[in-house]
Amino acid sequence: MLQLIAQRLTAAVPGVLGVIVVTFLLSRALPGDPAAYFAGPAATPQAIEEIRQKLGLDRPMWEQFIDYIGDLVRGDLGNSLTTGQPVMQELVTRLPASAELTLLALVVAVLVAVPLGVLAAVKQGSWIDHLSRVVTTAGVSLPTFFTGLLLVYVFYYKLGWAPPPLGRLDIYFSPPDHVTGFYLIDSLIARDLELFVAALGQLILPASTLAVFALAPLARMTRASMLAVLSSDFIRTAKAGGLRSHTVVVTYAFRNAVLPVVTTLGMVFSFLLGANVLVEKVFSWPGIGSYAIESLIASDYAPVQGFVMTMALLYVFLNLLIDVLYGVIDPRVGIDA
């Protein structure tokens, strides 16, 4: 197992290095001039030139790159011009916000999609199969920002059930002491139940929005994979042997069908981190997605580079996790698979 992890990590190194070079070049190749942007609307060409010098943008590209690498080695990702804060610090505070939202959405999606997919496969052609079809079609075809705005419109604006879409906490609460950065966990550590409920209340709409989006591929994959397993020989044998249908479905079929679902789960998680960008914007969520987009609009290089770096590392870690999970779920999956 350790060997596998080490192997995977070494294999990821060239990829990460590539990402560093490409993001650096890409962010410089983008149209837009940060100096002109940050000089403000009343700036003269001299003012813009002064800002360009202050930002070091007047120096040759390779010098900027060497500086960038040097800073990276020291763990310094530079400063964001849009929020005025060090990128590292911003990522550290914003990543938990995104992760909390994404993970909760994923949990909700799995809790709904997997039973739905299994039932749809077992009772093929029944109403639950049709329901599954409707839900997955809706999930794929509704853009997340639309679902988000719709939920806000119905549950906040019309019905007034949901709290205002004002980010992670209502204005009358202060965030819990930082332990994990996950408000749900930190509020429980602080034994502040009211805060926990408040944080959960803010999470429900955005997490549901993301969950609706994530549901579709999971439910479809579960159904397809269950159908394939259910029609295989060993299930027929098990049924013929008179095993209870519960045992057949859960113990034999599901365990064998779950591998492609886990693969899809990994993919969906990466989708979700992308879809996050729009959901975060709709719900004023202070996550890394909205941070990256705002920086991109302002052609603010440092946060964009930091964001892509973080994402690349996250994917490496995620893929590793899924590979390890394979081995746990199905021991037949070899180490060099």
Added chain:
Amino acid sequence: MKRREFLASGAAVAAGGAAIAAGIRPAKAQGRSDVLLTISENHPNSLDIHGVGANRPAYEASWNLYDRLMTFGVKKDANGNDHYDYSALKPELAEEWDLGPNSVTFKLRKDAKFHDGTPVTAKDVKWSFDRAVTVGGFPTFQMKAGSLEKPEQFVVVDDHTFRVDFLRADKLTMPDLAVPVPAVFNSGLAKKNATDADPWAMEWLKNNAAGGGAYKVERWAPGQELIFARFDDWKSGPLPKIRRVVWRQVPSAGNRRALLERGDADISFDLPNKDFAELAAAKSLTVIGTPVENALQYVGLNVTKPPFDNIKVRQAVAYAIPYQQIMDAVMFGRGIPMFGGKGVTDASWPQPAPYVTDINKAKQLMAEAGYPNGLETTLSFDLGLAGVNEPMCVLIQESLAQIGIKTTIAKVPGANWRNELLKKQMPLYTNTFGGWLNFPDYFFFWAYHSQNAVFNTMSYQDKAMDALIDAARFETDKAKYEAAVQGFIKKAWDEVPRIPLYQPYLNVAMQKNITGYRYWFHRQLDYRQLAKA
């Protein structure tokens, strides 16, 4: 049972979730009357107005956290709303001042303190002004606009007396001392946090306030929320009514409107014009639109290259703009029309240009100009302000097609827009320009003078125009001044290098129980006058 439903479908998840949320809603309706929740699309990137690239929201933070020596008075505008009064300078940190021909001497308040309790002295004022003229970039340029250029101009007479020596007689010097840039910093505190590499404590002051203004920072999470608490020892004016201001960033315009309509947020700028028009009609909120002083939305024409180097083509375009449609369908009436005027009547600015939509006349002008079969060109706009610019450009495109001008619309990303303006290559585009200082000659100096500043986006250069602008800038005789102003306005209309469309509004929507909103030239919110019933 709830749990089963919860698992049943995505819709049930949302409903169940909302039910849990509904349970917590009543618990939060507490302590609202002295807390103000303001929401905006963008958030400050610095608390220091002298910082590199400090954005517009940063002006608001600085304005409320710091005091200036003087401030502007207040008057009622045409609609009976409070409007800062450019002509009346009022005391803020300075109790009184003595204005001479070569200098001005300020007497500082003896009881004024910074947030940390240290008294405000003339040394702090000097340090702050020295900083503004030294650090470069925006603050230095803004100070220069009022002929405030060198540290030697700022003299500490004693602890509570401060003198500014003039380099030259400039009508902008005194008002320039009341704009956000010459804020007074706590120099002792700032110096403690300065380093050899950073003698002006730029790094530290970006994230920390060292002021003595009516509000101090309680909590700041950049890009999320900024909480201000009232500074109860504030002496530079009447104690503000609002104890706490919570400023949240809400990027989605739709949500900002929803928050206002539900009564969860108290006040917001930047919504689309359509929303402001609808909110104003619904009457459940107070909506105030104030014409932005000395600002115009216009269509610019690059006069250095064919076809727009030809006056007749420019006039043809000016007669082909669908003015009224733009006012109705794009602005929803929230702007002051700058077309259909009767010629130059006085020296006020902005005033409506004499152009109207007249397709026949435009066609005739095109034929006279030698383009009877029309021409092809590109119409560019700033994608950062697409809400207004995009529909406007589509309307202009349709209308120009009627006189044979085929246009391709170019959408320029916001970050790139200033770059494109600087290059001065775009043949036809729409843009806004406004000057902080409310003088016609100030506007024309930036927009029409052959010094060819970035705001002279058309690259218009004309000796006679320069002579009129220069004459107005330093003229002290009122009649001569007004003659020069009328002269350059008329010339700008006759030769139309830029076609005025409308004077935009600064719109703000707030709850009915909020009073005391005042329009400021910096177009940000001043919390000090606000009250909540």
